[in-house]
Amino acid sequence: MTDMTPGLGEFDFAGDDHVVPFQVEGLDVRGRAVQLGPMLDAILERHNYPLPVARLVAETVVLTVLLGTSLKFEGKLIVQTQGDGPVDLVVADFSTPDRVRAYARYDQEALAAAEKDGRTLSHELLGKGVLAFTIDQGAHTQRYQGIVALDGATLEEIAGVYFRQSEQIPTKVRLGVAELLDRDENGKPRHRWRAGGMVAQFLPEAPERMRQPDLSGGDGDDGESAFGDDDLWAEAKVMVETIDMDELTDPMVGTERLLYRLFHERGVRVYEPQAVYDRCSCSREKLQSVLSNLSTDDLESTIDDGEVKVTCEFCSTTYRFEASEVRPQ
Template sequence: MAESAASLGQFDFAGDDHVVPFQVDGLDVRGRAVQLGPMLDAILERHHYPAPVARLLAEAIVLTVLLGTSLKFDGKFMVQTKGDGPVDLLVADFSTPENVRAYARFNEEALAKAIAAGETEPEQLLGKGVLAFTIDQGQYSQPYQGIVELDGTSLEEIAGVYFRQSEQIPTRVRLGAAELFDRDEAGKPRHRWRAGGLIAQFLPQASERMRQPDLHGGDGDPGVHDHADDDAWAEARSLVETIDADELTDPLVGTERLLFRLFHERGVRAFPPQAVFDRCSCSRDKIKGVLKGFSAEEIEASEEDGEVAVTCEFCSTTYRFDPSELKTEA
């Protein structure tokens, strides 16, 4: 069955935690947009991350959701950073059709120094390293991994560089995260995390229109590039760059209203939204299977108070085992 589209306003707002695919025929642009609310807040609050870490992981989750929901097969999509900054590891993965999990690792002492010095921009927290995109279609396929350097810029800029270098698709990504302070139904103060993002890609029928100016070649590059962007893509990119950070996260704006603000003069169409959920793929059986691969000496070394306990880094669920459960038959 062909996927149906609707003009904005023909169906209710998708709301939080729903990815909205869209298309702008007048500019040959397709993309996806999302605002994350309760799902994101559950992931971040579970770990009690310091605010700069939570904000950074929130952006990684948005990026993962925007890209993962484009998969046309059963599998996983993962975004992972490894760097030498105070936040040395971010991991966010999406399992089709709708499950998301994520966690961050950071050096408490280095992070405290960075916060005290006011050095909490994404590039300052991540440092130098790599950003990896991994697509895993399961046990019968080799995972595909694309890697781009963490070069001292934001996650959204690095993602754009990846698509330009690896996919040869003109792409603009916008990401944002914010803390929301308000009151609940009983009037008590509460704190919540929100995040949002948009990815727009230029996909004309004539592939030669996708040609982009060469990347700068470094210190010895005179910077003379005689090829300009296609007019349609230049317009689309400029429109996406007008998005304020608040618009990406403001629940009063919403995903569809943001798309209308950006592209209404060019006839934007929105497709039915796709929900995403905070769901980890760990289980007692999976953890037990891993532990049964350990030697008797390793199991004994892991014992504490007569049991072996393993806590999932993603969802913080702790699984407890009697050592006798983990013995393998000779």
């Protein structure tokens, strides 16, 4: 545990692809912050997504690692958007303690039309649908799922609505993505991706202080309530909202320095960073088990020239099986 003092330069920074838990005791705020670099590049590079899709995937990965690294048990967090827009599916999952993977599905023609018309905001690409958070603790346990409508201009706004409705913990989410254009060692132009994010939550000792203004019920209800934000939470939200998107992604700023800029007057404290890695959970054994459990008709329809070929949507690894390996004995 490290107390963030003006002697910040004395500390080793977490760097890219490490989630940094933090606490601001003077504001009763706890949270997590991260900057992603090589790990995110690896995920996006293998799929070669169009730029708007890559940005959506990057934001989803940031949100997933911020939340997934807070799990206190062995399991998996799945964050998934599903809508009727050009990008009808984005999914990222975090498997404890440190594995991340992600992919997106999109309609190429619909996406091209949206780009031509300048409709590239998150809600325009995703359309109407839902954002789902699923926690899976493995066999013999029941999955927990929270769902919120895709009702917001950005993914961070949508995630904020989820926390407001489902978790009932005052929460502020910030997500940022940056595309870097430079040249490789051979002078060839290349794209590189960076992303960053922060989740800050108000967790006072007195739970009644977490009460937020009521949401509007519609039908003329203006949502006014006798309850307003706690003064400390109102101050914390303003601080988080001042973050510039460049600060979230700039490696020269770094996660700890950003936290110090925001909260040093209130006493910010950071904890041991947690590394995250681009690692898929697929395996030949798992896929062979799935294929072996297919019905005879379904299995036979997948066999081509005496073999079955399966490509993982997340990591793009292709597995080949002889028909005799998957047919029931």
